[in-house]
Structures are given as C-alpha cells and as structure tokens.
Amino acid sequence: MKNLTLRQLRVFAEVARHLSFVRAAEQLHLTPPAVTMQVKELEEAIGLPLFDRQGRKVSLTTGGEYFLVYARRVLATLKDAEVAMARLRHLDTGQLAVGLVATAKYFVPRLLARFRDEHPGIELRLRVSASREELVRLLEAGEVDLAIMGRPPRELVCRAEPFAAHPHVFVAPPGHPVLRADHVAPEALGVWPMVVRERGSGTRALMDRFLDEHRVTPRIAMEMPSNETLKQAVMAGMGLSFLSLHTLGLELRAGELALVEVGHAPVIRTWNVVHLQSRLLSPAAEALRYFILEEGEAFLAEHDRPWLQPR
Numbered sequence: 001m002k003n004l005t006l007r008q009l010r011v012f013a014e015v016a017r018h019l020s021f022v023r024a025a026e027q028l029h030l031t032p033p034a035v036t037m038q039v040k041e042l043e044e045a046i047g048l049p050l051f052d053r054q055g056r057k058v059s060l061t062t063g064g065e066y067f068l069v070y071a072r073r074v075l076a077t078l079k080d081a082e083v084a085m086a087r088l089r090h091l092d093t094g095q096l097a098v099g100l101v102a103t104a105k106y107f108v109p110r111l112l113a114r115f116r117d118e119h120p121g122i123e124l125r126l127r128v129s130a131s132r133e134e135l136v137r138l139l140e141a142g143e144v145d146l147a148i149m150g151r152p153p154r155e156l157v158c159r160a161e162p163f164a165a166h167p168h169v170f171v172a173p174p175g176h177p178v179l180r181a182d183h184v185a186p187e188a189l190g191v192w193p194m195v196v197r198e199r200g201s202g203t204r205a206l207m208d209r210f211l212d213e214h215r216v217t218p219r220i221a222m223e224m225p226s227n228e229t230l231k232q233a234v235m236a237g238m239g240l241s242f243l244s245l246h247t248l249g250l251e252l253r254a255g256e257l258a259l260v261e262v263g264h265a266p267v268i269r270t271w272n273v274v275h276l277q278s279r280l281l282s283p284a285a286e287a288l289r290y291f292i293l294e295e296g297e298a299f300l301a302e303h304d305r306p307w308l309q310p311r
Helices: 006-018 021-028 032-046 062-089 102-106 108-118 132-140 186-191 202-213 227-235 249-254 283-308
Strands: 051-054 057-060 094-101 122-129 146-149 158-172 193-197 219-224 241-244 258-260 267-276
Touching: 006 021, 006 032, 006 062, 021 032, 057 062, 094 102, 094 108, 094 132, 094 283, 102 108, 102 122, 108 122, 108 283, 122 132, 122 283, 132 146, 132 267, 146 283, 158 202, 158 227, 158 283, 186 202, 193 202, 193 227, 193 241, 202 241, 202 267, 219 227, 227 241, 267 283
Parallel strands: 094 122, 094 146, 193 219
Antiparallel strands: 051 057, 146 267, 158 241, 158 258, 158 267
C-alpha cells in the first residue's frame, strides 16, 4: 500500500459515494475509463477487490466498506490541513472579539496594543465582563472568540492554556500599623478589619482558601463588588484587603497603597487564554492565542517585578 496516491483515494471515494463509475467521472471531470483505471490500480496495490460489478450495478465489497472508512479519514485530514494553511495565509485580516474578566482590564489593553503593532489589519473588540459567570456565558454563546480569565470554566468543554502567573497580595493604606513589621504571619491578619470582594468572585474564593488553610477567621468590615471600590475603601482607612497585584500598579507607584509582607504570600494563580473546543478558531484568534502564549509571561513578569522584590 506504499504506492497509493491521493488521486486514487479521491476517485475511490467518489465512486463509493455514487456507486457509479460514470457519475464519479462526471463529478471529477474525468473520463469513465480513467476512473476505472484509477480504481483498478488501487485494488492491485491493496490486493483486494473494492467493488462488485454486475453489469451497470456497482456495490462495495466488504473490503471496500472497510477501506472507505480509512480513505475518508485521510481525505478529511488533508482537508483540515488545507484549511489550516489557508487560514495562516490570511492571518493579518479579520475581526476578533476578546472577552476578559474585570481584573484583566488592567493589563490586556497594553498587551493587545503590542499585538496590533504586529497585526494592524486585525480589528479587535473587547468585552469586559462584570463577573466570571457573564464571561462564561459570552464564551458559550460564541460572542467572544477568546477569553482571558483565571479559573477555566468547568461547565464548558474548552481548551484553557495558562500563559502567566497571577499574584494576589494583601494591601493596606500607608501608615497602617500592620506595615511596621517586616514580616506578618497569616494568623495576625485576623486582628485587623478587612474590606473584601463579594462571595462568588475568584478573588474572594482565593482569599477564603488562603485564610482557611492558615486557620484565620477574618474580620470582614464590608464586601464590595469591584476592585476600584475596594482600593478606594482601603485608601480611606476602612481596612486591609486582598487583591490581584495586576490591579494595583498606579496606586503602588503613587504611594496611595502599600503591600503587606504576609507569610506564604503572594498567593499565585495563573492567567489562562480560553476558547471552546467545538469552534474552530479564526485566523485572527489563532494569531492572538499564539501571541499571548509567547509574549504574555514576559510582559506580566516585567509588570510584577518591582513589587515582588524583597524590601
């Protein structure tokens, strides 16, 4: 079978589809004798008859039925390869909808600006979701091609690829007593009031898990639904908080917030780029996915480095 050709497979599959050499010849723009010759050469290469011919009536043999399964697989794989190559030839055009959780809005636009420098023909649309659940709905409905998020959705059959670390830290207003210590044990966090994200958010779930592991019962002063409101509350002196480091760059640089050096922190999660497995990515989406996986880690490491270095 080493000498089989794709032409023979195509001819065989077409004859099997119509169960007619004449009809297959018409579809392939060949003469009936040419079709007959291709099938005969294929049968000789395999060593088995593929068709029973009784006058004008044609049917598959048992061997032909089995071989048709494999021939179709080969032709389908070749078609997928042709589509993939065609998509890659048109990488620099098209539209792309990117969904992200609110925490990612602090860095994704700058990352996408770099992507646009390399692919100026791709039109980008951002959808910032107020909650993880909303982003999952957008992904499921096909309203976004790719999603940038922390916890991948277990409720969907999707491909989630981690591309960078996502540190979470404890913060306090400048001058807070907790900042007098160079190192704060997790158990000491139970002394101070905290303002925290609402239950159901990824940040809150991560904080609760960290505190539970260290047997800390937090003094919750208030729950809030957004990172921006939390930061304002901490700056106003309402309490400590637990936030993604990627939301804090401006406030840390301005000295409006300070990191609390808590043992076993920062707590590291990962950022993931996610897409549904049931949907073939567009050329633009494939280009962005590759860019994020290649560039995202270095981009965010540079962003995090000044704050994660020991004091």
